[in-house]
Amino acid sequence: MAAYWLARSRITDPVEYKKYTDLVPGILARHGGKVLARGGKYQIMEGPEDFHRFVVIEFPTHAQAVACFESEEYKAAAAYRRAGAGVVENVIVEGGEFTV
Template sequence: MSAYWVARSRIIDPVEYKKYTDLVPEIIAKHHGNVLARGGKFQIMEGPETFHRFVVIEFPTMEDALRCFNSKEYQHAAEYRRNGAGEVENVIIEGGDATVR
């Protein structure tokens, strides 16, 4: 079953953040991810307006998504934004409706 990595971010230091975003597409591809949306036009319908960059990535399975996030390469790239270049919320969710039995 597909899984989706959803990220919401606020860029604080664009130069340092770009060091992160320059590395990530290759890492995602290596783990069979497909970017569905990245940094495009958006409209916040409800909730806080903290984040102004949104990313949705589809992976074949939850395991692929988790393996990508936990990979040495991704963790290295994420250090650029974690050192103050941005604030990010990452969520990985399995596709489908788990409430339907």
């Protein structure tokens, strides 16, 4: 079942953040990820307006999405933004309808 990596971000240093975003597409592709939305027009319908960039990435499985996020190559790329280039919230959610 497909899984989706959802990211919300606030960029504080565009130059350093670009070093991260330049590396990520290739890493995602090697793990089966497909970018569905990256940046672009958005409208916050409810909740805090803490973030101004939104990304949705589809993976064939939850395990592949988690493996990508935990990979050494992704950690190396993420080091650019984690060093102060931005604030990011990442969530990986499995697709489908589930009830509690």
